[in-house]
Amino acid sequence: MKRHIFRAILAVALAVLLTSLVLIMGVLYGYFQDRITAELARSTAYIAHGLETQGMDYLTGRLPGDSRVTWVAADGTVLFDNREDPAGMENHAEREEIRDALLLGHGTAARYSDTLSQKTVYYALRLADGSVLRLADTQYSVWTLVLQAMQPVALVTLLAVCLALWLAGRVSRRLVEPINAIDPDAPGETAYEELAPLVGKLRSQNRRIQRQVEDLRRQREEFSAITENMSEGLLVIDRETRVLSYNTAALRLLGAEGPVKEAESVLALDREAGFRRCVEEALAGRRWEELLEREETCRRVLASPVEQDGDLTGAVLLVLDVTEKEQREALRREFTANVSHELKTPLTAILGTAEILENGMVRPEDIQHFAGNIHREAQRLIGLVNDIIKLSRLDEGGYAAQWETVDLYQQAGDVLDQLAPAADKKQVSMTLEGDCALVRGVPQIIEEIVYNLCDNAVAYNRQGGSVTVTVSAAAEGARIAVRDTGAGIPKEAQDRVFERFYRVDKSHSGGGTGLGLSIVKHGAAYLGARVELDSEPGRGSTFTVTFPPAGT
Numbered sequence: 226m227k228r229h230i231f232r233a234i235l236a237v238a239l240a241v242l243l244t245s246l247v248l249i250m251g252v253l254y255g256y257f258q259d260r261i262t263a264e265l266a267r268s269t270a271y272i273a274h275g276l277e278t279q280g281m282d283y284l285t286g287r288l289p290g291d292s293r294v295t296w297v298a299a300d301g302t303v304l305f306d307n308r309e310d311p312a313g314m315e316n317h318a319e320r321e322e323i324r325d326a327l328l329l330g331h332g333t334a335a336r337y338s339d340t341l342s343q344k345t346v347y348y349a350l351r352l353a354d355g356s357v358l359r360l361a362d363t364q365y366s367v368w369t370l371v372l373q374a375m376q377p378v379a380l381v382t383l384l385a386v387c388l389a390l391w392l393a394g395r396v397s398r399r400l401v402e403p404i405n406a407i408d409p410d411a412p413g414e415t416a417y418e419e420l421a422p423l424v425g426k427l428r429s430q431n432r433r434i435q436r437q438v439e440d441l442r443r444q445r446e447e448f449s450a451i452t453e454n455m456s457e458g459l460l461v462i463d464r465e466t467r468v469l470s471y472n473t474a475a476l477r478l479l480g481a482e483g484p485v486k487e488a489e490s491v492l493a494l495d496r497e498a499g500f501r502r503c504v505e506e507a508l509a510g511r512r513w514e515e516l517l518e519r520e521e522t523c524r525r526v527l528a529s530p531v532e533q534d535g536d537l538t539g540a541v542l543l544v545l546d547v548t549e550k551e552q553r554e555a556l557r558r559e560f561t562a563n564v565s566h567e568l569k570t571p572l573t574a575i576l577g578t579a580e581i582l583e584n585g586m587v588r589p590e591d592i593q594h595f596a597g598n599i600h601r602e603a604q605r606l607i608g609l610v611n612d613i614i615k616l617s618r619l620d621e622g623g624y625a626a627q628w629e630t631v632d633l634y635q636q637a638g639d640v641l642d643q644l645a646p647a648a649d650k651k652q653v654s655m656t657l658e659g660d661c662a663l664v665r666g667v668p669q670i671i672e673e674i675v676y677n678l679c680d681n682a683v684a685y686n687r688q689g690g691s692v693t694v695t696v697s698a699a700a701e702g703a704r705i706a707v708r709d710t711g712a713g714i715p716k717e718a719q720d721r722v723f724e725r726f727y728r729v730d731k732s733h734s735g736g737g738t739g740l741g742l743s744i745v746k747h748g749a750a751y752l753g754a755r756v757e758l759d760s761e762p763g764r765g766s767t768f769t770v771t772f773p774p775a776g777t
């Protein structure tokens with residue numbers, strides 16, 4: 226803008242300068258012509274006087290000035306000329322100044338000579354005898370004048386141009402200064418009232434932009450607050466697979482290092498073929514889903530195209546951690562297979578024994594033995610079915626409304642009473658230590674936990690061993706510890722004993738269902754209790770369950 230103003234001012238200044246120069250030259254030229262004519266008139270009168278008093282001799286003598294002097298007779302014949310031979314000169318009667326002088330007493334004329342590039346000014350005066358005396362002087366053309374005055378004119382023009390440049394620079398700077406002083410972010414008052422509407426508009430626009438920026442920031446914060454609290458990974462990409470937006474869950478699930486670099490391709494975050502397929506399909510306008518399995522983790526990627534006004538602009542990728550779900554599925558499948566197998570074993574035994582009895586192939590004295598077999602297997606079957614029912618109730622939260630306060634010490638006493646016959650059979654001594662310890666929970670589940678631990682402690686004990694049950698009430702919660710003197714559990718099996726149908730020694734299962742410790746683990750989890758196992762092969766095991774404080 227400053228440059229424009231500068232140029233405009235300079236152009237105006239130069240135009241004014243040139244016009245002034247031309248006008249001045251024109252005016253001066255006219256003025257000079259008038260001066261020459263007046264001078265000629267004066268000289269003509271002077272010489273005319275000399276001619277009239279002294280005759281031709283005066284003309285041939287020394288004439289004043291250096292004008293051309295011509296004396297013309299009344300008929301136009303040239304009588305004398307101080308520059309040319311009058312004999313060779315044509316009749317002058319028709320010359321404008323001569324004609325006027327003959328007619329009016331005096332006449333003037335100015336003629337331009339192209340060849341000489343100069344103008345001749347004539348003044349003619351009629352004398353008393355009717356002849357005419359004419360004086361002529363040259364006046365140079367404007368260009369000649371200009372050329373002659375070139376040096377001073379150039380100097381003046383140069384000075385004027387410099388002045389114009391300096392002034393144009395100064396004025397344009399001055400003009401632009403208040404405009405430059407307007408801060409677009411916070412426009413204040415302006416020195417130009419013409420700019421007031423613009424400044425007002427700037428202010429209102431700034432307010433609008435600020436509001437919009439604020440809205441955007443809030444929306445962004447809301448969006449990131451929502452997405453950051455999501456356990457699912459979310460990625461928004463453009464058509465060129467560049468990541469536009471993402472949450473940290475996405476990076477975690479894809480196993481990528483954050484933060485994502487500017488304009489980084491989403492394909493750099495996960496190089497698995499399935500992931501690439503998802504991205505490609507979504508960017509081809511199709512919804513796509515892939516299950517990505519890697520080591521221990523399992524993720525499901527859902528990709529959807531994003532369209533705007535019918536044009537595909539990118540895609541949204543949702544990454545879900547389905548590890549647990551897949552593991553649960555696998556466990557369920559395994560459990561179903563195990564259940565079928567476990568149910569089949571006693572049923573096959575019952576069926577076989579019943580067939581033998583039915584066929585009458587058994588001696589009467591053996592009938593009791595076979596019937597006992599059927600009874601035992603049926604009981605095992607019922608025990609198994611009961612345990613499965615308990616586990617599924619725990620899985621589905623079937624005990625919800627039955628919470629009560631239970632004395633763990635009393636519960637342990639009851640269980641030990643129930644187990645007394647079995648313990649006697651194995652000559653295992655049972656001791657209960659501690660005092661009243663109240664816990665909040667579902668009585669049936671608490672009983673299951675205590676029963677299964679004590680039952681195992683007897684079942685997997687050695688002949689003549691001992692079981693010590695210690696109940697304690699501590700600030701961090703009531704605790705029951707069941708210690709036995711059995712064979713113990715090898716280190717590698719200590720985690721696995723809590724799995725469904727897992728048995729350390731398949732051949733010496735002790736008649737259990739393989740579900741007891743699973744019930745303990747799930748029951749404890751249901752009540753918010755913690756189960757710990759401390760076992761040393763050959764020296765026995767201690768199972769400890771710590772319940773949450775009764776008040777919570």
Ligand code: ADP
Pocket residue numbers: 677681682685686709711712713714722723727728729730734735736737738739740741742743766
């Ligand atoms: P089960 O019905 O076979 O007893 P559990 O789930 O209760 O099933 O136990 C799983 C396995 O853990 C048992 O088969 C046994 O091998 C082992 N086990 C459990 N408790 C003890 C213990 N107190 N001492 C030694 N081994 C034990």
